[in-house]
Amino acid sequence: MTTSIRIPEETQRRLDDLAARTHRSRSFYLREAIERGLPQAEWEYDIAQRAGEARSGAVATETLAEVVAELGLDR
Numbered sequence: 001m002t003t004s005i006r007i008p009e010e011t012q013r014r015l016d017d018l019a020a021r022t023h024r025s026r027s028f029y030l031r032e033a034i035e036r037g038l039p040q041a042e043w044e045y046d047i048a049q050r051a052g053e054a055r056s057g058a059v060a061t062e063t064l065a066e067v068v069a070e071l072g073l074d075r
Contacts, residue, residue, distance in 0.1 A: 015029055015030070
């Protein structure tokens with residue numbers, strides 16, 4: 001699949017420099033950056049979404065005191 005993106009000139013310069021120094025293509029490093037960064041972005045989005053659901057009352061939550069008691073940590 002082909003995708004086009006715009007990146008700042010400084011980022012382009014750094015990418016070109018890295019590609020030249022390592023004899024790899026820019027595409028190689030862009031693909032690697034996406035593959036490394038996408039799981040983190042997905043995790044952050046999921047956390048933010050779940051936090052919003054908890055704040056809105058859309059999901060059931062328990063207080064710290066309830067969790068401590070349930071796990072028997074208050075003994």
